[in-house]
Amino acid sequence: MRFGNRVFGHETRPPQRALTIQLSLNNKPSDGSGRMSREAPAMTDAAIEAQGLVRTYGAKRALDGVDLTIPAAGGITAILGPNGAGKTTFVSCALGLVPLSKGRLRIFGGKPGTLANKRRIGAMLQDSDLPALLTAREHITLFSSYYPNPMGTEELLELCEITPFADKLYKKLSGGQKRRVQFALAVVGQPELIFLDEPTTGLDIDARRVLWKTIRRLTETGSSVILTTHYLEEADALADRIIVFNEGQVIADAPTDEIRNAVGGAVIQCVTGISEADILAMPAVLSVGQSGRFTDIMSSDAPATLRVLLAADPSLTDLTVKKPTLEDAFLDLTRPKGEAA
Numbered sequence: 001m002r003f004g005n006r007v008f009g010h011e012t013r014p015p016q017r018a019l020t021i022q023l024s025l026n027n028k029p030s031d032g033s034g035r036m037s038r039e040a041p042a043m044t045d046a047a048i049e050a051q052g053l054v055r056t057y058g059a060k061r062a063l064d065g066v067d068l069t070i071p072a073a074g075g076i077t078a079i080l081g082p083n084g085a086g087k088t089t090f091v092s093c094a095l096g097l098v099p100l101s102k103g104r105l106r107i108f109g110g111k112p113g114t115l116a117n118k119r120r121i122g123a124m125l126q127d128s129d130l131p132a133l134l135t136a137r138e139h140i141t142l143f144s145s146y147y148p149n150p151m152g153t154e155e156l157l158e159l160c161e162i163t164p165f166a167d168k169l170y171k172k173l174s175g176g177q178k179r180r181v182q183f184a185l186a187v188v189g190q191p192e193l194i195f196l197d198e199p200t201t202g203l204d205i206d207a208r209r210v211l212w213k214t215i216r217r218l219t220e221t222g223s224s225v226i227l228t229t230h231y232l233e234e235a236d237a238l239a240d241r242i243i244v245f246n247e248g249q250v251i252a253d254a255p256t257d258e259i260r261n262a263v264g265g266a267v268i269q270c271v272t273g274i275s276e277a278d279i280l281a282m283p284a285v286l287s288v289g290q291s292g293r294f295t296d297i298m299s300s301d302a303p304a305t306l307r308v309l310l311a312a313d314p315s316l317t318d319l320t321v322k323k324p325t326l327e328d329a330f331l332d333l334t335r336p337k338g339e340a341a
Contacts, residue, residue, distance in 0.1 A: 047072040047108060047193045047224045048094060054102035055089050062089040064248035065103070072108065072192060076215065076225040078235035078256075081245035082334055087228045088126075090245070091195050094226075095123055107193070119147060122191035126198040128182045132171035136162050136181045139170065140188060147189030159217065160184040161210050176207035183211060187218060194218065194225045200234060212238060236260070236326040246334050256326070263324040263332050265300040268309070272316040282308045287332070294318065298328065 046069050053066035063086045070077055079087050092098040093105060096113020107117045130139055137153065140162075144150035157163045160180050165173060170181065179199065186194060196215070200208040208231075215238060219225055229235055235242060235256070242259040244252040252259060265286065272279075272295055276288045284301035299305040302321050310316070 045072055046070065046106070048226075049106045049109075050090075050103065051105075052103035053090070053093065053100060053105055055086075055093060055098060056101045061248050062086050063093070066090065066245075066248070066250055068243060068250055068253060070224065070226065072224055074219050074222045074224055075240040076219055076227055076238050077241045077243060078227045078229060078239035079243050079245060080229070080232070080235060080330060085245040085334075086248040087245050088197065089248075091123075091125075091197055091226070091228060095121070095195065119189065120192045121195070122186040122189055122193075123195040124182050124186035124197065124199055125195075126201060130170050130178075130181065130185075132169065134170055135167050136170065136173070136177075136184075137166040139181060140184055143185045143188050149190060150188050151190050156184050156188055160187075160214055176203045179203055179207070180211070183214070187223075190221075190223075192223060194223055195228075196225060197228045198230065199227070200229070200231065208234070232325075232327045232330055242326070244330065244333050252333050259329050259333075260324060260326050261329075263298065263329045265298060265324070266302040267322050267324055267328060268297040268299055268302060268305060268319070269294050269322070270297075270309075270316045270319045271295070272309070272313045274309070274313050274316075278312070279309070282312075298324070298332075 048068070048070040050066050050068050053063050054061060055063040062084075066086070079090065081087050089098065093100055094107060094112055096111075096117075105112055108120060110117055134142070137157065140153050140156055144153060151159075154163075157166050160183055162177075162180055162184060165177055168177075170178065173181065179202070183196075183199060186196070199215075200211055203211065212234070215225060215227075227235065227239060239256050242252065242254065242256050243250055244259070252262070254262070263286075265284070269291070271293055274295075276290075276295075279285055279288045279295070279297055283304045284299045285305055286298040286300055288298075289296045297305065297309075306321070
C-alpha cells in the first residue's frame with residue numbers, strides 16, 4: 001500500500017478518439033519492407049508497468065513521475081483524481097494515443113500501441129460515438145472482424161443486454177443503449193486488459209447497474225479492468241484496488257478497503273447550531289463540513305468529540321456515527337495541505 005511517498009506492502013511490485021477504440025488493428029506496414037511491423041511481447045505477469053512516467057504539455061506536467069504496476073491476473077483497478085489530475089493522460093499513454101515525454105511504460109512487456117498489444121486490449125473512452133446508420137448488431141459484427149478470437153455476436157448481445165434493440169439503428173438508440181453498444185465493442189475481442197473511461201456517465205441508475213454486473217462478469221474470466229470514474233460509489237462498489245492521481249502524481253495506491261480506512265476515526269453527522277470554528281476546536285476533530293442541513297465532523301476519537309459536542313449543544317438532533325466512506329478518504333487525500341474541509 002502506498003500513500004504519497006510511503007509504501008506499506010501492496011502485493012504488486014512497486015516499481016480521445018471520436019470512436020470507441022478498436023485501436024487500428026488493420027495497421028499499414030511500418031518498417032518499409034512490405035511486412036507488418038510487430039513487437040513480440042515479453043513474457044510478463046504485469047499488464048502495465050510504468051516507471052518515472054512523464055508527459056508534458058508546454059510547461060505543464062500532466063504526468064509527473066508516475067510509478068505503478070498493474071498485474072495481468074484479473075480484477076478491477078479504479079483510477080481516481082480531481083479534474084486535471086492526469087487520469088486521462090495516463091490512459092491515453094497506455095493506449096499508445098499520446099507519446100511519453102520521459103520514463104518507461106510497458107504494456108504486457110511491450111511498447112504501447114503495438115499490434116500485438118492492440119489485440120489484447122479493449123477500450124471505451126468517454127467521448128465515444130459511432131456511425132449512425134448501422135444497427136447495434138452490425139457494429140458488433142464489424143468490430144468482431146478486427147480480432148482473431150472474438151466473442152460470439154449473440155453471446156455478446158445477451159451479455160450486454162442489447163438483444164431487445166440489436167436491430168435498431170444506432171442513431172435511434174437512447175443514451176444508455178448507446179453506451180451499452182460502446183461497451184460491447186470494447187470487449188468483443190475478449191481482451192485481457194480493458195480500459196473504461198467514465199463508462200456510466202449520463203446513465204440512469206438501472207443502466208449503471210447493468211453495466212456494473214457485466215464488468216464483474218468479465219473479471220471472472222480473467223480480464224483486468226482499468227476504470228476511471230468521477231462516481232466514487234461506483235469505484236467503491238466495483239474496484240479491488242484504488243489508485244489516486246493528483247497533480248500528475250500517484251498519491252495513493254492500495255486495496256479499496258485500505259484506502260477507505262486510511263482516514264481513520266469516524267464521521268459524526270448531526271444537526272447543530274454550533275459554528276464550524278467552535279467544532280474544529282473540540283478534541284480529536286480533524287475536519288468539519290456541511291451536507292445540506294447536516295454538519296459532518298471527521299474525528300480521530302469519536303467518543304471524545306461526542307462528549308464535548310453533546311455538552312455544548314444538548315439539543316442537537318439527527319445524530320449518527322459511521323465509518324469513513326471512500327469519498328471521505330478521497331477528499332482527505334486530495335485536499336490541499338493546510339486546508340480544512
